[in-house]
Amino acid sequence: MRTNMIFLIGRYFWKIKFFLLVFVAGITISIYANDSKGLQPPHYLNSSEYVVIEGKAYPVPYPWQGKRVGNADDPKPDDLVRLPLDLTLDQSKIYVTAATKDAFVIMAEAAKEDSITLLADSGYRSPAYQKQIYKRRMKKGKDFYEVATGTAPPGYSEHMLGSTLDLVPSSFMFAKSPAQAWLQENASKFNFIESYPENNADGFFWEPWHWKYVGP
Ligand SMILES: [Zn+2]
The missing domain is CATH 1.20.5 (Single alpha-helices involved in coiled-coils or other helix-helix interfaces)
Structure with a gap:
């Protein structure tokens, strides 16, 4: 046996x-x-919206679903102007709408008086540029839904409005920076809001560095 x-x-x-x-x-x-940290089913299975990357259509996941920004066919604001170079990281050329620029210049001056430096490292971004961000990260091995956890899909980013700025450092370091504390206290006086605050009701990833001018 x-x-x-x-x-x-x-x-x-x-x-x-x-x-x-x-x-x-x-x-x-x-x-x-x-x-995997990416959004898993069933969060995106019911989506009827798609984003195409490298010829493949991906259903748009929660929480972006139903939250397309502006007009995707003609999204570029027609009054983009360059931010003063002393308000941008490494003096990079960053474009925002004229009203956003004026408001940011005034806010940055007020912050400076309180010894706070506000520097921008991103402003207007086209949906095509947003798509490049996805391609780049997906080439590095992330899947679409992992990228979508922290970055708006093309057509869903507030950066295409020209009224949104990412401030330096555009990472979680910003959450603990004196600049963030100052903004929490003062940004509303200058009509800037934190678009995706911590524990927001819509379930967006927290972006403490991402601020939007909402007009007077
Ligand atoms: Zn941003």
Whole structure:
């Protein structure tokens, strides 16, 4: 009996090894899928909106679903102007609407009087540019839904309005910066709002560095 068992294991060794390999691979894939930080079904399964990246259509996930920004066919604001270079990171050329520029210049001056530096590192971005961001991150191995967790899909970013700025540093470091504390206290006086505050009701990823001019 025992000899038979050893004989059988020997005879089917490669088959057993193969099934073990498939089993382990299956477990690995399921652990990876559950561990992924991207939005998983059913968040996006009901979406009737799609974004096309490299020829592939992706259903737009929650919370972006139903929140397209502006007119996707003709999205560029016609009054974009350049921010003064001393208000941008590394003196980069950043464009926003004229009203946003005027309001930001006044707010940055007020902040400076309180020894706070407000610097912009992003303003107007076209949906095409937003698509480039996705392509770049997806090439580095992220899937569409992982990118969508923290970055608006093309056509869904407030940056295409020309009234939104990312401030330096445009990362979670900003949350603890003196600039963030100052903005929480003062930004509303200059008609700027934090678009995606912490624990926002719509379920947007918190972006403490992302501020939008909402007009007087
Ligand atoms: Zn932003």
